[in-house]
Amino acid sequence: MKVVITGGTGMLGRRLALRILAQPELTGPDGTPETVDKLVLFDAFEPVEPPPDDPRVEIVTGDICDPATVDALIDGATDSVFHFAAVVSGGAEADFDLGYAVNLDGGRNVLEASRRTGRCPKIIFTSSLAVYGGERSVDDTTALTPQTSYGTQKAIGELLVNDYTRKGFVDGRTLRLPTIVVRPGKPNKAASGFASSIIREPLQGDDVENPVSRDTRMLILSPPRAVQAFIDIHNADGAVLGPNRALMMNGLSPTIEEMLDALRAIAGDAVADRVRDAPDTLVQTIVDGWAWYADGERARALDMTADASVTEIIESFIAGELGGKIAE
Amino acid sequence: MKVVITGGTGMLGRRLALRILAQPELTGPDGTPETVDKLVLFDAFEPVEPPPDDPRVEIVTGDICDPATVDALIDGATDSVFHFAAVVSGGAEADFDLGYAVNLDGGRNVLEASRRTGRCPKIIFTSSLAVYGGERSVDDTTALTPQTSYGTQKAIGELLVNDYTRKGFVDGRTLRLPTIVVRPGKPNKAASGFASSIIREPLQGDDVENPVSRDTRMLILSPPRAVQAFIDIHNADGAVLGPNRALMMNGLSPTIEEMLDALRAIAGDAVADRVRDAPDTLVQTIVDGWAWYADGERARALDMTADASVTEIIESFIAGELGGKIAE
Numbered sequence: 279m280k281v282v283i284t285g286g287t288g289m290l291g292r293r294l295a296l297r298i299l300a301q302p303e304l305t306g307p308d309g310t311p312e313t314v315d316k317l318v319l320f321d322a323f324e325p326v327e328p329p330p331d332d333p334r335v336e337i338v339t340g341d342i343c344d345p346a347t348v349d350a351l352i353d354g355a356t357d358s359v360f361h362f363a364a365v366v367s368g369g370a371e372a373d374f375d376l377g378y379a380v381n382l383d384g385g386r387n388v389l390e391a392s393r394r395t396g397r398c399p400k401i402i403f404t405s406s407l408a409v410y411g412g413e414r415s416v417d418d419t420t421a422l423t424p425q426t427s428y429g430t431q432k433a434i435g436e437l438l439v440n441d442y443t444r445k446g447f448v449d450g451r452t453l454r455l456p457t458i459v460v461r462p463g464k465p466n467k468a469a470s471g472f473a474s475s476i477i478r479e480p481l482q483g484d485d486v487e488n489p490v491s492r493d494t495r496m497l498i499l500s501p502p503r504a505v506q507a508f509i510d511i512h513n514a515d516g517a518v519l520g521p522n523r524a525l526m527m528n529g530l531s532p533t534i535e536e537m538l539d540a541l542r543a544i545a546g547d548a549v550a551d552r553v554r555d556a557p558d559t560l561v562q563t564i565v566d567g568w569a570w571y572a573d574g575e576r577a578r579a580l581d582m583t584a585d586a587s588v589t590e591i592i593e594s595f596i597a598g599e600l601g602g603k604i605a606e
Numbered sequence: 607m608k609v610v611i612t613g614g615t616g617m618l619g620r621r622l623a624l625r626i627l628a629q630p631e632l633t634g635p636d637g638t639p640e641t642v643d644k645l646v647l648f649d650a651f652e653p654v655e656p657p658p659d660d661p662r663v664e665i666v667t668g669d670i671c672d673p674a675t676v677d678a679l680i681d682g683a684t685d686s687v688f689h690f691a692a693v694v695s696g697g698a699e700a701d702f703d704l705g706y707a708v709n710l711d712g713g714r715n716v717l718e719a720s721r722r723t724g725r726c727p728k729i730i731f732t733s734s735l736a737v738y739g740g741e742r743s744v745d746d747t748t749a750l751t752p753q754t755s756y757g758t759q760k761a762i763g764e765l766l767v768n769d770y771t772r773k774g775f776v777d778g779r780t781l782r783l784p785t786i787v788v789r790p791g792k793p794n795k796a797a798s799g800f801a802s803s804i805i806r807e808p809l810q811g812d813d814v815e816n817p818v819s820r821d822t823r824m825l826i827l828s829p830p831r832a833v834q835a836f837i838d839i840h841n842a843d844g845a846v847l848g849p850n851r852a853l854m855m856n857g858l859s860p861t862i863e864e865m866l867d868a869l870r871a872i873a874g875d876a877v878a879d880r881v882r883d884a885p886d887t888l889v890q891t892i893v894d895g896w897a898w899y900a901d902g903e904r905a906r907a908l909d910m911t912a913d914a915s916v917t918e919i920i921e922s923f924i925a926g927e928l929g930g931k932i933a934e
Binding site: 374411419420421422423424425427430433434438440441444445522 | 755
């Protein structure tokens with residue numbers, strides 16, 4: 279079984295790759311388990327973190343906006359494509375043309391290349407809370423009224439995945455992600471980045487500013503749970519998914535205060551005191567436009583569940599990304 | 607004031623053009639009435655019906671899929687664009703690539719050319735009931751879950767119009783149309799075409815087959831009311847429309863039986879008896895997937911109303927398109 283991950287050396291792509299290499303059984307096109315023997319990690323950038331050292335892995339660097347590149351990437355041997363490559367929310371808002379080129383046209387290139395294989399590969403498309411428009415609580419049936427270019431591009435991608443699936447060109451599945459917390463590594467241009475920074479930076483000994491009020495609630499999901507959800511939606515029975523292939527993934531809905539309380543309980547006062555409130559009305563306004571509660575009924579029916587607690591999220595970050603070490 | 611109509615020699619485009627030439631005052635960019643002194647009718651085809659003979663009119667034939675053509679069409683003098691050019695529902699379903707090229711990429715060309723003018727022209731985008739997905743009753747807030755490629759392309763167009771408007775690139779307005787009845791001329795590839803044929807053909811002396819059950823309800827709007835609605839949404843205050851620029855237009859919801867009863871009352875038994883039931887399960891299935899009731903609250907608030915009765919719809923067709931003559 280051959281699997282392609284676009285954005286394959288990025289945060290989620292790389293972690294999904296490591297997971298697939300460790301547990302290489304996925305549900306194949308005929309619904310039975312198959313073993314992944316080829317894993318192509320495609321990205322626009324040279325890997326920042328070291329790529330998995332494994333003979334099954336091939337690293338391809340290229341431009342998702344170039345149809346010929348994507349056609350060569352998704353060849354007639356490809357069974358499944360996880361499509362993570364994207365310009366994030368802040369980036370798509372800052373560079374309108376780049377956002378549409380990567381997030382819309384790049385996605386169309388993936389769908390077209392997959393269609394051309396003639397074998398209806400599985401396409402797992404990453405969507406986001408940003409497709410919604412100002413509701414505090416959302417579910418699978420909430421109307422998509424995005425308020426940013428990124429959200430618009432993701433909503434369009436969902437529509438395309440459904441239509442290509444309906445036509446039998448691909449077997450598409452879309453997962454709408456909560457905000458991923460705790461993201462490892464450096465801050466990115468996502469407006470939601472602070473939600474990770476306020477946990478990650480203090481644990482590594484660095485001071486950090488919290489731009490929103492302590493009673494702000496956010497819908498969050500850990501990277502390990504997100505990776506599991508992508509495996510789950512890949513392996514789900516398409517007939518169960520039905521014609522609308524987009525599922526809202528569940529998450530936790532803590533306040534910032536609750537997140538920082540959990541950090542304090544785990545890591546102590548010295549760590550938690552590295553967070554300083556520095557209200558930023560722009561960030562507050564953006565975050566206030568996001569849903570903080572999701573009733574992901576369809577995801578739940580597929581046993582795709584949120585983390586058990588904020589404590590679990592923080593502890594899995596410390597164990598998985600910091601080697602168990604806290605900078606006290 | 608310069609106005610461009612894409613699909614300008616088609617059924618709705620031509621009728622809107624005639625209306626603007628007769629009553630050339632539209633609300634300009636600064637909110638005050640201006641006089642249209644230049645009207646460009648763009649279409650892929652040479653006009654079938656004679657174009658308006660008027661010095662203010664320019665006919666341009668070209669391909670909406672070609673960015674350079676659309677850039678030349680929507681120049682720095684353009685104040686408003688009515689974008690009707692589209693592959694209809696049946697056509698977009700039969701030719702997937704053509705549908706996306708015209709309905710999605712053609713629409714993007716219109717938005718990009720408008721953006722490049724740097725003066726935020728008004729763009730009036732035509733959407734459709736086909737953006738919904740199986741609900742019998744819809745309103746402005748119903749989630750868009752289209753079940754056809756045409757509906758998908760229109761839903762994507764709505765999202766793009768909202769995002770380009772939010773960014774200040776265009777002043778976009780989208781009107782979701784009911785099924786237009788009575789369409790003049792020959793049948794087109796729209797799956798809804800029979801709803802016009804069963805009125806139009808008998809009035810002109812021709813037998814016609816009705817493919818759906820008599821108790822099938824449809825949401826319908828006459829061409830004159832549709833033209834008025836496009837004028838109304840063009841002239842509406844953008845601040846009143848808000849960030850979601852798409853409005854569901856109201857229509858009547860008669861059964862086929864009620865439509866044919868009205869035909870019989872107006873035109874007599876000989877005309878009405880030219881309709882023969884010839885059930886077509888494919889058409890019935892498609893039509894059963896369409897909403898037949900719309901609560902277009904936002905349109906109503908702008909005084910954009912449905913026809914008063916089916917009788918009014920048929921009588922306006924006879925007066926406006928048949929010169930008052932019925933083939934008895």
